[in-house]
Amino acid sequence: MDIPTDAPTGLAMALDPLVTRVLAPNPSPFTYTGTQTYLVGTTAVAVIDPGPDDPEHIAALVGAIAGRKVVAILCTHTHRDHSPAAAPLKALTGAPIIGCAPLSLADAGPRADAAFDTGYAPDRVLADGESVTGPGWTLTAVATPGHTSNHLCFALAESGALFSGDHVMGWSTTVVAPPDGDMASYMRSLEVLMARAQDRIYFPAHGEPIERPHRFVRGLIGHRKQREGQILRLLKADVGAVPAMVERMYVGLDPRLNGAAGRSVLAHLIDLRDRGLVIEEGDSWKMAA
Template identity: 90%
Template sequence: MDIPVDAPTGLAMTLDPLVTRILAPNPSPFTYTGTQTYLVGTTELAVIDPGPDDPEHIAALVSAIAGRKVLAILCTHTHRDHSPAAAPLKALTSAPIIGCAPLSLADAGPRADASFDAGYAPDRVLADGERIAGPDWTLSAVATPGHTSNHLCFALEESGGLFSGDHVMGWSTTVVAPPDGDMAAYMRSLDKLMHRAGDRTYFPAHGEPIARPHRFVRGLIGHRKQREGQILRLLEAGTGTVPAMVERMYVGLDPRLNGAAGRSVLAHLIDLRDRGLVSEEGDAWKRA
């Protein structure tokens, strides 16, 4: 994977009068340039997706906070590239950990993202629509299950920004990996964002800000529908196993990502099965 050279880690970059971004030093084929932590506010702050428990990244966050009061440390979900820095940052700032519910899932299958953070311990879990506020900012929780069952986005009401975590990323499609990842829930969550009128910019955890978010989400929905159509056509042609589908659907894919692609195909198949369109026979699938 080629990582852009203009993606410096540890530097505080102002993206909006209320939004500062700090990139963690964890680039990979699964995180792109790394996980992006956001500081929201000017005099009193919220920290969104504190990132991995990496001393270099935590030091960069403390430097960017620059002695200001942190009112909340928020996590969109509990994959290990997003939430583990919450606990050490809480110890340094005394700020409560707020946001998604705890979720720790044993999963030995091939992933295309980080495993779950078993140590995540929030002081407060936000329900859909709940708000927290500082002197010049208001963040409301937007429940967006699919990538994980506990995924939240956070809407910045003052500017129309939406911190989209891994639900909508600026560099790649989102991983939906069973057993916790749920394609039907993911599609419902995308549709939910399509019906939100006030969001003007998405700030994803990976990749650049998304300036035309509804058009972008429409493209994601279309991509998933295309994948679904591919799977149904392959089943009609007699290709019935996940590895065989991956070989046909992901031509030229980095072999390191084959397992992850298989999880995505499986997520589609489970959704199609639950809708009565396909059936399962051992390791093989067929049209219902």
């Protein structure tokens, strides 16, 4: 997919009476037009996914905050395109860093551009169902492990919005990359969102708002089941190496994304193994007897 070159980086765009978006200048094949930071509130605000530690982006956030009190800096997870700006923003505003638990793993895989933020140090970790409040708004954590084991979404009760981080994105499917990414957890987390009738719109960290979220999530579940079916058919045809599977399953894929696609295939294979359907033999896989 081509990345738009006219994305409004650094501009504060009102999406909802309580929600403003500021796009970070970090476009890539993994982040699309960049990481979207959200400000929630009017007289006092929360900042969701402050983004990369980029002086230009931090200056844009300070401009959008416009002298208002920052009640909390919230992070959905600790990939490097989401949480590193939390520390400098805390230093500038005095706001506590709240949200996901710390998680830092060495990962030399194809998601190296979005490695874990080793400096993330929250003042408070939110458990599933816990909330942060400000004048006229309430943000409640919804645990959604899968993309990472520490991933949270945040539900804004007053507007029926869900800030979906990387769990549900508006431009692409989510990369689920072992060892921390877990396909079984990801699928369960999608079902958690399907059960949330109160969510009318998703504001993802990458891509446009999702205005029919339950239909969208249903499509994601169907897509993953389709991928699983492809893998099983390839194994039955004695195609057991992950690179060979990627070549057949992702025809026309940007070559820069081949490694990430392989990680998602591996996540499916691990899930199938744990369900007793396939077995691993060295660098290859086959159907269980």
